[in-house]
Amino acid sequence: MDDERFFEEIAAGDEGGRERAPASLKARIYTRLIHKQQETGALAPLTRTRESGRRLCVFEQLVAIAPAGEGAKSRFYCSVCHARVLAEHLDNPPIWWPHCPYSEFKKA
Numbered sequence: 001m002d003d004e005r006f007f008e009e010i011a012a013g014d015e016g017g018r019e020r021a022p023a024s025l026k027a028r029i030y031t032r033l034i035h036k037q038q039e040t041g042a043l044a045p046l047t048r049t050r051e052s053g054r055r056l057c058v059f060e061q062l063v064a065i066a067p068a069g070e071g072a073k074s075r076f077y078c079s080v081c082h083a084r085v086l087a088e089h090l091d092n093p094p095i096w097w098p099h100c101p102y103s104e105f106k107k108a
Helices: 003-012 023-039 046-051 058-065 082-089 101-105
Strands: none
Touching: 023 082, 023 101, 046 058, 082 101
């Protein structure tokens, strides 16, 4: 299968009989991607992220409404969240926070 068709099937949600990646692998990849993104500069502030349509987890919402500068709102707060640790080590982590990217990995 050529690369273009492979990625088109993934984007369309057509698994084509392939096994899904474990949630813990997805979580580790997501964390690594965010860390790589941070190497090129600050992340978008949470207020701008929310305005773009992405929902924030409960902890990000607290930071977004806090009287803090944009620098404080541009950090990767998941790096200190227990949900990240659970998700990176368990394939069915007991995370129930709404809009937490790590809890979403066990669903997909």
